[in-house]
Amino acid sequence: MSSAPDRLLRRLEWRLGRRLDGRLQGNYRTVWHGAGIDFTDLRLYTAEDDVRHIDWNVTARLDEPYVRQYTEDRELTAWLVIDRSASMRFGQGAGKESTATELAVSIARLVARGGNRVGAILYDNAGHQVIPPRGGRDQVLRITRELLRPSPQGKPGKTTDLEAMLQLAAATTSRRRSLIFVMSDFIGDPGWDRPLARLTHRHEVVVIRVVDPAEVELPDLGVILVEDAETGEQLLVDTSDPLLRSRLADQAGARETELAAGMRRAGVSAQRVTTDQDLLAALIDLVQRSGRGRR
Secondary structure (H helix, E strand, C coil): CCCHHHHHHHHHHHHHHHHHCCCCCCCCCCCCCCCCCEEEEEEECCCCCCHHHECHHHHHHHCCCEEEEEECCCCCEEEEEEECCHHHHCCCCCCHHHHHHHHHHHHHHHHHCCCCEEEEEEEECCEEEEEEEECCHHHHHHHHHHHHCCCCCCCCCCCCCHHHHHHHHHHHCCCCCCEEEEEECCCCCCCCHHHHHHHHHHCEEEEEEEECHHHHCCCCCCEEEEECCCCCCEEEEECCCHHHHHHHHHHHHHHHHHHHHHHHHHCCCCEEEECCCCHHHHHHHHHHHHHHHHC
16 A cells, blocks of 8 residues: 555656656757756856846956856756745645645656755654655655644744845755755744845745745625644634724735845845645746856
8 A cells, every 4th residue: 555655755756757848858868957067158248147247357457257167967966945834834735745745746756857966854843854866766755754644733833034044045955056946835943034134145945935825815794713833823813894804914914025025135036936826837937037147
C-alpha cells in the first residue's frame, strides 16, 4: 500500500505531466537553470539585466553601464523556504499550509526531474528543519513526507519571527548561489525586509505569498468566535456589522500597502497565490514570470 507522501506526489506528477509538458521546457532540461561562475564577456547593460552583474570598474572607465556575462551552468541548486507557523493553518479547505505544501512539492518535482538538486527549510518559532539539497525522486518524497507531518505547536502569544526564518535561510544557503523559493503568508513581526534584501543580493529569490480570501474580505457569517492563530487571542464578532467590515477592510488595505512597500525595499516582486486558486495555473504563471525575468 502506498504512503500518503507517495500518493500526493503521484497525483501532482500526473497533473504536472498533463499541464506543463511541452509548455515550459526549452533547450535545457529544466525551466530554471543555474547561474554560471565562469566569466565569458562584457556587454552594454539593458533594462532587463540584473544590476548585480554590472561591472562597475568598466562602467566607470567607459562612462556607460556594462554587465558581465557568464557561462550558464546546467545544474541548479534550489531551496524551498517554507513558513509553517500557526497562521499558515488558517483558510478554506486544508488551509494555506496545504496550498503551500502542494505548490512546494510541485516545484520540487519540476526542478528535480531536470537532474537538479533541491533542499528545504521548514520553519516555525517552535523549531525548524533543514533538508540538505539532493537530486532524484526520493528527495522529493522526503520533502513531501516532512511537509505532511503535523507542524510543531508553538507557544501562544508569539507571532512568527520572519526575520529569523530568512536569516536562517541566508546562513544555510551561503555556500553556493541558488534559486530560493520563499513561501509564507508574511503574517509576523516586522523587519523581514532587510534579511530578504540580503538574501536577494546573493541568490535568485522567488517570493510566494499564500493568502486566503477571508483574510482580505471578511465573509458575512453572523456572530462568530474568531481566534488569532498566532497569539491564541479569542474574540466574539458580528461579521454582518457594516462598520466592523469597513474597519477590517481598511486594515487589510493598509497591510497590503505595507507588505508591498517591504517587498520593494527588499527588491523582489511577490507572487500571490490564494487557497481557492488553481495551483497548476499559478505554477505556470510563476515559471513563466521567472523565465521572463531571467531573460
